[in-house]
Amino acid sequence: MDFQLSEEQRMFKQSVHAFADERLAPLVEEWDKKGAFLDHSILSEYVDMGLLGITLPEKYGGAGLTAFDAVLAMEELARVSPLAAMPVFETSVGPIRVVELFGTEEQKERFIPPACTGEKLMAVAMTEPEAGSALTDLTTRAVLEGDHFVINGQKRFITGGGYSDYYMVYVRMSDAKGAKGIGGIVVEKGSPGFTFGKQETFMGLRGTPSCDLIFEDCIVPKENLIVPEGGFVFLMQAFDVERCGNATMSLGIAWGALEAAKRYAQERKAFGKPICEFQGVQFLLADMAMKVEAARLLIYRAAVNAGLGLPSIYESSVAKCFANEIGKEVTDMALQVFGGYGYSTEYPVERMLRDSRGWPVAGGTVQMQRVNIAGAMLGRRFSQR
Amino acid sequence: MNIVACVKQVPDTEALIKVKADGSGIEEGGIKWVMNPYDEYGVEEALKLKEKNGGEVTIVSMGPARAMETIRTALAMGAEKGIHITIDKADEYNTAAALAAAIKGINPDIIFCGQRAIDDDSGQVGSILAELLGLPVVTLVTKLEIADGKAKAVKPIEGAQLLIESQMPCVITAQKGLNEPRYASLPGIMKAKKKPVDVKDAAALGITVQPKAKIVKMTPPPERAPGKIIGGDDPAAKAAELAKLLREEAKVI
Ligand SMILES: Cc1cc2nc3c(=O)[nH]c(=O)nc-3n(C[C@H](O)[C@H](O)[C@H](O)COP(=O)(O)OP(=O)(O)OC[C@H]3O[C@@H](n4cnc5c(N)ncnc54)[C@H](O)[C@@H]3O)c2cc1C
Numbered sequence: 001m002d003f004q005l006s007e008e009q010r011m012f013k014q015s016v017h018a019f020a021d022e023r024l025a026p027l028v029e030e031w032d033k034k035g036a037f038l039d040h041s042i043l044s045e046y047v048d049m050g051l052l053g054i055t056l057p058e059k060y061g062g063a064g065l066t067a068f069d070a071v072l073a074m075e076e077l078a079r080v081s082p083l084a085a086m087p088v089f090e091t092s093v094g095p096i097r098v099v100e101l102f103g104t105e106e107q108k109e110r111f112i113p114p115a116c117t118g119e120k121l122m123a124v125a126m127t128e129p130e131a132g133s134a135l136t137d138l139t140t141r142a143v144l145e146g147d148h149f150v151i152n153g154q155k156r157f158i159t160g161g162g163y164s165d166y167y168m169v170y171v172r173m174s175d176a177k178g179a180k181g182i183g184g185i186v187v188e189k190g191s192p193g194f195t196f197g198k199q200e201t202f203m204g205l206r207g208t209p210s211c212d213l214i215f216e217d218c219i220v221p222k223e224n225l226i227v228p229e230g231g232f233v234f235l236m237q238a239f240d241v242e243r244c245g246n247a248t249m250s251l252g253i254a255w256g257a258l259e260a261a262k263r264y265a266q267e268r269k270a271f272g273k274p275i276c277e278f279q280g281v282q283f284l285l286a287d288m289a290m291k292v293e294a295a296r297l298l299i300y301r302a303a304v305n306a307g308l309g310l311p312s313i314y315e316s317s318v319a320k321c322f323a324n325e326i327g328k329e330v331t332d333m334a335l336q337v338f339g340g341y342g343y344s345t346e347y348p349v350e351r352m353l354r355d356s357r358g359w360p361v362a363g364g365t366v367q368m369q370r371v372n373i374a375g376a377m378l379g380r381r382f383s384q385r
Numbered sequence: 386m387n388i389v390a391c392v393k394q395v396p397d398t399e400a401l402i403k404v405k406a407d408g409s410g411i412e413e414g415g416i417k418w419v420m421n422p423y424d425e426y427g428v429e430e431a432l433k434l435k436e437k438n439g440g441e442v443t444i445v446s447m448g449p450a451r452a453m454e455t456i457r458t459a460l461a462m463g464a465e466k467g468i469h470i471t472i473d474k475a476d477e478y479n480t481a482a483a484l485a486a487a488i489k490g491i492n493p494d495i496i497f498c499g500q501r502a503i504d505d506d507s508g509q510v511g512s513i514l515a516e517l518l519g520l521p522v523v524t525l526v527t528k529l530e531i532a533d534g535k536a537k538a539v540k541p542i543e544g545a546q547l548l549i550e551s552q553m554p555c556v557i558t559a560q561k562g563l564n565e566p567r568y569a570s571l572p573g574i575m576k577a578k579k580k581p582v583d584v585k586d587a588a589a590l591g592i593t594v595q596p597k598a599k600i601v602k603m604t605p606p607p608e609r610a611p612g613k614i615i616g617g618d619d620p621a622a623k624a625a626e627l628a629k630l631l632r633e634e635a636k637v638i
Binding site: 014 | 419454457458461567568569570571572573574575577578
């Protein structure tokens with residue numbers, strides 16, 4: 001076992017670190033306060049740095065590297081804001097990887113290159129008003145009619161909604177119940193019968209587009225079918241990697257909060273000395289560090305193994321659940337270190353606390369991760385029905 | 386164009402610097418090392434010249450084994466090859482002499498240095514290097530244009546700026562404002578691994594390091610005296626007290 005990064009990985013981390021601090025950190029407050037979405041012009045800087053499509057094949061304009069390399073980049077970016085890490089998430093661990101795993105040659109050539117150049121990003125649409133954790137309850141229906149599908153139904157809380165050009169929409173394709181009847185179709189923005197609901201206002205992650213997708217006799221060419229009916233059950237490997245990406249959002253936020261608290265504790269004085277000299281504050285910092293380090297190692301293990309072709313629902317669920325939980329805890333502790341200033345919107349930690357709160361819900365709740373963990377641990381599948 | 390950019394590895398500007406107890410230098414444990422920020426401007430300008438005119442950029446750095454990382458960073462930004470001079474540390478003259486020995490065989494059209502390194506703050510190496518190579522030097526350059534075999538460089542001075550035309554080859558020392566250095570990109574980093582770096586010690590360069598100057602002792606800067614807050618409710622009285630203190634205690638007015 002070797003815990004050292006390669007020289008290239010160290011250099012890459014350093015480069016992304018500087019990019020995040022110098023180019024993105026100054027924009028974060030505006031994203032949060034004005035709810036302004038990530039500008040396309042800044043996306044071109046991600047492209048120049050090779051940050052889009054890290055895990056996608058070189059043949060289609062990606063870097064052909066591993067999920068772990070993408071995790072390293074996301075960790076550095078999410079340290080300043082999870083929004084900054086979003087383009088990496090979308091193009092390295094998100095639904096575009098499903099195209100890579102399941103798509104035909106034509107589909108890969110069509111969808112992957114524009115993701116790598118940042119021109120057309122892909123969002124994922126699973127959740128419905130009446131199907132969240134119980135994903136396989138989804139009722140959005142696709143019916144093949146000649147050379148096209150007709151889709152009817154509604155999706156909820158779709159990150160990138162209204163903003164992304166492509167949507168990987170999971171739909172029921174027959175009367176078969178549960179996962180068996182589910183397939184995945186890419187719906188392009190502007191397709192007939194496809195509209196968006198109003199933008200959500202969330203507690204945190206302000207500036208991240210999110211809304212309902214509404215399909216009313218929406219027409220989609222049959223060439224857009226990526227995951228055939230029933231193929232949903234084979235998506236587990238993609239979900240392992242996606243869980244690592246989600247976990248890294250929590251890790252990055254927690255790490256950013258820890259760094260901010262470390263700096264502040266050395267500057268802020270009380271009773272005539274820097275507050276870092278009080279054991280009560282030291283213990284807060286030490287506990288925060290332990291949580292961040294533990295989450296980091298769990299994520300790194302799950303991501304490295306997934307990259308080696310050894311995906312494990314156990315490892316990725318342990319990593320996601322733990323990182324999601326400590327994300328809340330560490331940002332909360334950072335707020336405490338900052339005292340009244342931590343509660344003020346003039347300082348960044350209250351934003352970090354709000355931003356940390358979405359991840360234990362998104363991408364499978366921490367309860368559902370525990371269901372996964374217990375099932376894998378006990379070697380049984382516990383039906384929740 | 387045959388272009389050289391000299392780079393030095395220095396402690397990160399955000400690193401917490403501690404002077405060694407015996408005053409011989411700084412504690413190096415736990416420090417993050419980066420490319421000297423002024424050298425980044427030099428590397429960026431070198432790359433832009435190459436992209437415009439063709440040719441290649443050679444990175445030259447003197448320093449201990451870890452300096453290789455800084456050379457690789459410059460290669461990841463887009464330079465073609467590197468020379469690593471494995472002399473840990475030397476005074477300004479000997480540093481310039483080592484660089485000159487390494488650069489001589491390359492016959493560059495132009496050489497970039499940072500205007501100074503942020504660790505020792507000497508600002509001498511670029512000029513001594515030019516002298517040793519018998520080349521003109523323009524220091525503190527914020528804008529550069531190459532036309533008709535001449536280097537046209539802008540250098541700001543107090544209240545004005547100079548446009549200096551220099552023959553080539555020449556040495557340019559880069560100042561903040563010259564450009565926006567690019568970040569090493571992921572594809573650049575992956576390619577950097579395969580780019581050649583010559584490793585040369587003093588013997589291979591045919592030089593011996595005989596210091597002309599040495600740092601006798603390093604002491605940390607004195608603790609800043611605590612500030613003073615003028616109390617009271619009457620703004621006029623407070624202003625008068627401030628003026629008095631500025632004149633009598635701080636002696637600045
Ligand atoms: C920031 C954010 C981004 C999102 N982005 C997307 C996206 O891009 N695409 C997308 O499709 N969806 C997205 N979602 C939706 C997300 O996946 C769902 O919110 C999530 O799966 C939970 O579903 P739900 O909200 O319907 O909650 P429910 O499923 O109704 O759950 C409510 C509560 O009950 C608990 N619960 C439910 N079942 C069980 C059980 N069997 N055992 C124990 N506890 C249980 C849950 O853990 C939760 O605490 C996003 C959500 C958020 C917050």
